[in-house]
Amino acid sequence: MTKTNRIGIVVDEDFATKNAPPYPHPIFLSYENPLRIGSILNFLEEKSIFLNERIIKLKPVSVEESVLKLAHTKYHIDSVRNFSNRGFGLLSEEIFITEDTYELAKLAVGGTIQAIDSVLNGNVDQSFALIRPPGHHALREKASGLCIFNNIANSIIRLKDSRQYNKKIAIIDIDAHFGDGLVQYFYDDPSVLYFSVHEFDFEQGDIGFIDELGEEEGLGKSINFPIPLNSTGVDFLEIFDILEPVLNEFTPDMIIIAAGFDLYFADPIGNGKLTSNTYFKFTERILEIANKICNGKLIFILEGGYSLIGLPHCILAVIKALLGESYEQPTFEKLKFLTKSEKENIDKIKKSLKKLLADYWTSLR
Numbered sequence: 001m002t003k004t005n006r007i008g009i010v011v012d013e014d015f016a017t018k019n020a021p022p023y024p025h026p027i028f029l030s031y032e033n034p035l036r037i038g039s040i041l042n043f044l045e046e047k048s049i050f051l052n053e054r055i056i057k058l059k060p061v062s063v064e065e066s067v068l069k070l071a072h073t074k075y076h077i078d079s080v081r082n083f084s085n086r087g088f089g090l091l092s093e094e095i096f097i098t099e100d101t102y103e104l105a106k107l108a109v110g111g112t113i114q115a116i117d118s119v120l121n122g123n124v125d126q127s128f129a130l131i132r133p134p135g136h137h138a139l140r141e142k143a144s145g146l147c148i149f150n151n152i153a154n155s156i157i158r159l160k161d162s163r164q165y166n167k168k169i170a171i172i173d174i175d176a177h178f179g180d181g182l183v184q185y186f187y188d189d190p191s192v193l194y195f196s197v198h199e200f201d202f203e204q205g206d207i208g209f210i211d212e213l214g215e216e217e218g219l220g221k222s223i224n225f226p227i228p229l230n231s232t233g234v235d236f237l238e239i240f241d242i243l244e245p246v247l248n249e250f251t252p253d254m255i256i257i258a259a260g261f262d263l264y265f266a267d268p269i270g271n272g273k274l275t276s277n278t279y280f281k282f283t284e285r286i287l288e289i290a291n292k293i294c295n296g297k298l299i300f301i302l303e304g305g306y307s308l309i310g311l312p313h314c315i316l317a318v319i320k321a322l323l324g325e326s327y328e329q330p331t332f333e334k335l336k337f338l339t340k341s342e343k344e345n346i347d348k349i350k351k352s353l354k355k356l357l358a359d360y361w362t363s364l365r
């Protein structure tokens, strides 16, 4: 069967050049840097992705401050702008500011809006926003965890507030870290499902507990699937046992993936053992579900992912799956240690989660 779906890729050279950390190596905050996007774009060019007629390059348009205000306090927005105007600064331990941070963070929100709008208005069938800085840790009143503005929350609230969009949206957050910013915006909103799979330190404790289910009208619409450190790709894909029935029952109008790639085995920050092939398989399955329940409306928004060698392969894997093409995993990923499974623990988590969610989802009873 000939595939006809068209995929929009939001790209802008600014993401590959601006907002460079003041400290090159090796402190934590310096991992969020322009090389992430530069390495992706080079690789996609080399693989002739942009020559494919089903791939549509989309250029993001920046947003006005009024859009930022939908999801953030005036004080937070002013802080980022003022620091940027000054040219440097640390907004918190994990947030550096440069002279172009404010502009680039606004462009990241614009890129997210572009990716979502172009799918909603039918210009493309699926999309992927290759933007930075990431957004899912950003809170209404402050930047956090390498994130300045909450790209996805901002875009959804704009749709609801100024575009009178009142359909259901599913967010699936696959970043290694729990989206503690993103979840808060929709904690009581029954029209937005937030499903997060994230690494969880079961010995030391962590954020994103299994029993944080939302509140009031939104109860049952926040789902946390914590996985043990060192989970493999096969372990990760177990999320579909919960995710698939929930999506089928929820029937969203579109699916947004908070696409972090820091569960990748070689990521310097995350602790997973996933390979690019895991992201290929994930995308194949989620696309199949999207085709069934929401006319294929599926949007990827880049969050974390800091391995400059692995990240481009992961992005290519996602795009190949969206295109319906095969994917050849690079040889350097074929390592034996990546197969030692956490399945026993994953099964326990799945069982507890099903029990908790059964009150809200008939398909899990």
Ligand SMILES: [Zn+2]
Residues within 6 Å of the ligand: 175, 176, 177, 260, 262, 304, 305
């Ligand atoms: Zn992360």
